[in-house]
Amino acid sequence: MCAHILVAEDDEMQAKLIRRLLLQEGHTAVVVHDGRAAIDEAKSRRPDLVVLDLMLPRIDGFGVCRMLRQDGNVPVLMLTARSTEDDVLLGLELGADDYMTKPYSPRELMARIRTVLRRSMRPAGNSPLLRAGCITIDPVRHLVTCDGTPVTCTPGEFAILHAMTAEPDRVFSRRQLLQYTRGHDRASTERAIDVHIMNLRKKIEPDPRRPVRLLTVFGVGYKLVDGRHDA
Numbered sequence: 128m129c130a131h132i133l134v135a136e137d138d139e140m141q142a143k144l145i146r147r148l149l150l151q152e153g154h155t156a157v158v159v160h161d162g163r164a165a166i167d168e169a170k171s172r173r174p175d176l177v178v179l180d181l182m183l184p185r186i187d188g189f190g191v192c193r194m195l196r197q198d199g200n201v202p203v204l205m206l207t208a209r210s211t212e213d214d215v216l217l218g219l220e221l222g223a224d225d226y227m228t229k230p231y232s233p234r235e236l237m238a239r240i241r242t243v244l245r246r247s248m249r250p251a252g253n254s255p256l257l258r259a260g261c262i263t264i265d266p267v268r269h270l271v272t273c274d275g276t277p278v279t280c281t282p283g284e285f286a287i288l289h290a291m292t293a294e295p296d297r298v299f300s301r302r303q304l305l306q307y308t309r310g311h312d313r314a315s316t317e318r319a320i321d322v323h324i325m326n327l328r329k330k331i332e333p334d335p336r337r338p339v340r341l342l343t344v345f346g347v348g349y350k351l352v353d354g355r356h357d358a
């Protein structure tokens with residue numbers, strides 16, 4: 128799995144370490160040290176993944192992530208020294224696929240990068256289309272449509288929707304959905320699934336405030352209904 132990765136990190140020592148680790152795994156890597164340069168580089172080179180520090184000068188990581196999402200669905204792994212849950216959830220709400228708090232171990236960082244890249248790659252083979260109501264997923268082409276209209280999803284959102292479309296009407300707990308996005312983690316990160324669900328509802332529901340497709344099963348989790356239930 129060879130990828131071109133953009134590293135946006137204002138700490139030069141950290142940036143050099145990340146770049147060296149990436150090169151050791153066979154990736155190519157470009158390093159920038161501020162948010163404006165990150166946006167320009169992402170637009171010109173179209174990386175396969177962005178490793179994005181939150182505390183960037185000129186434009187912070189939140190602003191960079193917001194602009195990247197307006198321009199496409201490149202996977203984003205956020206790095207932050209601010210480990211408050213609100214910061215983490217805001218990053219996920221803006222479209223980040225994963226996050227790590229500093230300090231982190233190089234081994235865990237590379238494992239997270241491999242996971243995000245693996246999720247974002249197109250599956251091999253001739254997988255059949257998956258359908259649940261108005262939702263259709265093409266696993267090979269990594270495409271989602273709702274009522275025939277293309278839906279742009281982050282890799283994390285795609286992983287959740289793919290799992291739920293494969294088993295419509297099944298109720299998934301937050302912990303089960305975490306296994307599809309980033310594996311088992313601390314219980315507090317299950318709130319991140321709520322953010323992904325909220326973002327998906329904005330994309331597939333006629334009225335995200337009154338969902339009829341991606342439903343909450345109170346006290347349990349979420350399910351994708353197998354039928355056309357437009358309001």
